[in-house]
Amino acid sequence: MISLTNLVKTYHTRDGQVTAVDSIDLTIDEGEIFGIIGYSGAGKSTLIRLLNMLETPSSGNVMIAGKNMNHLSNKQLRKARQEIGMIFQHFNLLWSRTVKENIAFPLEIKGVPKEEREKRVNELIGLVGLEGRGESYPSQLSGGQKQRVGIARALANNPKVLLCDEATSALDPKTTDSILELLVDINKKLGLTIVLITHEMHVIRKICHRVAVMEEGRIVEQGNVLEVFKKPKELMTKEFVKQVTEPEETEEALKQLFKDNGIGHVLQLTFVGGEAKKPLINTIIKSYDVTVNILQGKISQTQNGPYGSLFISVEGDKDEIDRVQDFIRGQQVEVEVIHGE
Amino acid sequence: MNNLLLQQTWFFPNVNWSTMWEATLETIYMASISLVLTFVFGILLGLLLFLTDTGNLWENKGIQTVTAAFVNIFRSVPFIILIVLLIPFTTFIVGSFLGPSAALPALIIGASPFYARLVEIALREIDKGVIEAAKSMGASNRQIIFKVLLPESLPALVSGITVTAIALVSFTAMAGVIGAGGLGDLAYRHGFQRSREDVTLMATIIVLVIVFIIQFIGDRLTNKLDKR
Ligand SMILES: Nc1ncnc2c1ncn2[C@@H]1O[C@H](COP(=O)(O)OP(=O)(O)OP(=O)(O)O)[C@@H](O)[C@H]1O
Numbered sequence: 168m169i170s171l172t173n174l175v176k177t178y179h180t181r182d183g184q185v186t187a188v189d190s191i192d193l194t195i196d197e198g199e200i201f202g203i204i205g206y207s208g209a210g211k212s213t214l215i216r217l218l219n220m221l222e223t224p225s226s227g228n229v230m231i232a233g234k235n236m237n238h239l240s241n242k243q244l245r246k247a248r249q250e251i252g253m254i255f256q257h258f259n260l261l262w263s264r265t266v267k268e269n270i271a272f273p274l275e276i277k278g279v280p281k282e283e284r285e286k287r288v289n290e291l292i293g294l295v296g297l298e299g300r301g302e303s304y305p306s307q308l309s310g311g312q313k314q315r316v317g318i319a320r321a322l323a324n325n326p327k328v329l330l331c332d333e334a335t336s337a338l339d340p341k342t343t344d345s346i347l348e349l350l351v352d353i354n355k356k357l358g359l360t361i362v363l364i365t366h367e368m369h370v371i372r373k374i375c376h377r378v379a380v381m382e383e384g385r386i387v388e389q390g391n392v393l394e395v396f397k398k399p400k401e402l403m404t405k406e407f408v409k410q411v412t413e414p415e416e417t418e419e420a421l422k423q424l425f426k427d428n429g430i431g432h433v434l435q436l437t438f439v440g441g442e443a444k445k446p447l448i449n450t451i452i453k454s455y456d457v458t459v460n461i462l463q464g465k466i467s468q469t470q471n472g473p474y475g476s477l478f479i480s481v482e483g484d485k486d487e488i489d490r491v492q493d494f495i496r497g498q499q500v501e502v503e504v505i506h507g508e
Numbered sequence: 509m510n511n512l513l514l515q516q517t518w519f520f521p522n523v524n525w526s527t528m529w530e531a532t533l534e535t536i537y538m539a540s541i542s543l544v545l546t547f548v549f550g551i552l553l554g555l556l557l558f559l560t561d562t563g564n565l566w567e568n569k570g571i572q573t574v575t576a577a578f579v580n581i582f583r584s585v586p587f588i589i590l591i592v593l594l595i596p597f598t599t600f601i602v603g604s605f606l607g608p609s610a611a612l613p614a615l616i617i618g619a620s621p622f623y624a625r626l627v628e629i630a631l632r633e634i635d636k637g638v639i640e641a642a643k644s645m646g647a648s649n650r651q652i653i654f655k656v657l658l659p660e661s662l663p664a665l666v667s668g669i670t671v672t673a674i675a676l677v678s679f680t681a682m683a684g685v686i687g688a689g690g691l692g693d694l695a696y697r698h699g700f701q702r703s704r705e706d707v708t709l710m711a712t713i714i715v716l717v718i719v720f721i722i723q724f725i726g727d728r729l730t731n732k733l734d735k736r
């Protein structure tokens with residue numbers, strides 16, 4: 168659906184050249200929710216803005232739905248943009264228009280007749296759950312409601328692709344969840360391809376099928392969300408994965424435990440998909456001569472299945488503990504020794 | 509009725525009410541015609557200033573510099589000097605440099621750059637993200653101007669034209685001094701020069717009333733339009 172080849176964007180500033188997007192190659196399939204994660208300044212916004220040519224590439228190609236976006240005339244580009252919806256961190260609604268008028272805006276731009284517009288607007292209001300708020304002005308809505316208007320507006324012209332630039336970053340966790348659910352719902356109902364950028368891993372975890380990690384304008388790692396959670400390769404990715412799997416206090420709490428000696432090896436097990444359901448600990452205790460203590464555990468749901476992490480301390484003979492580790496690996500579960508003499 | 513007239517005459521012995529009324533109409537005539545044209549030219553100039561600026565739709569350094577220079581020059585020349593400078597131009601266009609119509613070119617040329625700056629400021633206040641959202645939906649430049657820029661800045665455009673209207677009323681009074689007619693003319697020639705303070709006072713009161721009415725209407729309209 169979307170393919171980027173050797174895409175580069177360089178800005179010329181007073182402080183010299185800034186390469187915001189650095190030779191990116193990327194393919195996004197039809198109907199998938201693709202997440203791009205990175206810290207501030209990684210070039211995420213620049214990348215997503217290159218997709219609908221809000222920024223013109225310095226070099227490289229952007230293909231969307233079979234169209235080479237950088238070779239379109241102005242008029243063709245405007246037409247192509249009508250098939251690519253976009254939502255924004257700060258919603259970017261027209262405050263002088265009511266909810267209905269805001270949603271009708273892209274339809275007016277396309278030249279849809281008035282009656283049809285009204286019908287479509289009413290459908291969209293239902294789709295995003297804003298019944299009864301059609302005549303309100305944006306200033307009378309909460310952040311979550313504003314983003315719903317943004318989504319309805321972006322969907323008005325039945326786009327093939329929806330671009331989301333930090334769509335939930337200005338919202339509280341609960342509202343974030345409801346907006347994310349809405350996006351998954353739309354993805355399923357309409358088969359829409361969604362590209363979303365964020366700096367929050369839990370957004371990726373909740374709704375994305377695949378993820379790319381961005382650092383300094385490059386994609387350093389990408390893959391199936393579950394795979395990336397299970398085996399993050401790059402340091403940057405590991406940090407992001409930790410956002411979800413490990414509450415911040417875990418590390419500190421464990422350090423505290425290490426101080427109070429007496430604790431043997433500490434292992435972090437990472438389960439993915441079906442394995443999360445196997446009675447692993449039970450088997451270890453029964454079959455090996457070790458004592459196992461569960462320190463902390465967590466299971467989260469992703470779009471490709473459940474994902475869990477478990478911290479355990481294992482006491483016993485060194486060789487026996489090695490055998491335990493081998494056994495665990497044999498079960499397709501990732502093991503990392505967090506602490507051990 | 510007779511009594512009332514007597515009373516007024518007692519307070520304002522030298523005021524000729526029909527002359528006063530005529531002068532008021534002349535002031536309103538000058539101010540309103542020039543206001544309409546100032547509104548049009550000011551918006552055009554303001555849009556030009558805004559759109560040709562770096563990063564905006566019609567980015568063009570050359571046009572931006574020329575327009576900005578034009579606006580700054582005409583905004584900086586004191587109005588009374590502007591009228592005098594424009595006498596040849598006025599005579600050419602209107603055929604005379606006396607009378608209310610003759611004041612119009614100077615009023616418009618004096619007020620449009622002033623309003624253009626207010627328009628530019630109003631347009632700058634619009635969130636860049638909203639313009640970008642419109643672009644992302646495939647809006648043309650024309651659609652962005654008429655569906656985003658002007659409607660989104662409307663309250664500021666209205667409060668700006670209110671300020672400009674009040675400035676125009678005071679400009680008409682100045683124009684009066686060189687023979688444009690209206691309340692300024694009356695206050696200066698019939699009041700000040702003939703030491704009839706009551707005439708000056710009455711003319712001033714009427715000017716103030718006009719200003720208050722403009723301000724009142726402008727504020728009401730701005731509040732009604734502002735949905736932020
Ligand atoms: N118009 C511009 N001119 C010059 N440099 C720019 C411009 N836009 C972005 N940059 C630079 O490009 C780099 C990437 O910026 P970008 O906004 O894409 O980052 P981001 O990943 O979206 O960050 P954030 O999470 O803070 O939104 C930054 O170093 C930024 O300074």
Ligand SMILES: [Mg+2]
Nearest residue numbers: 211212213333
């Ligand atoms: Mg950004």
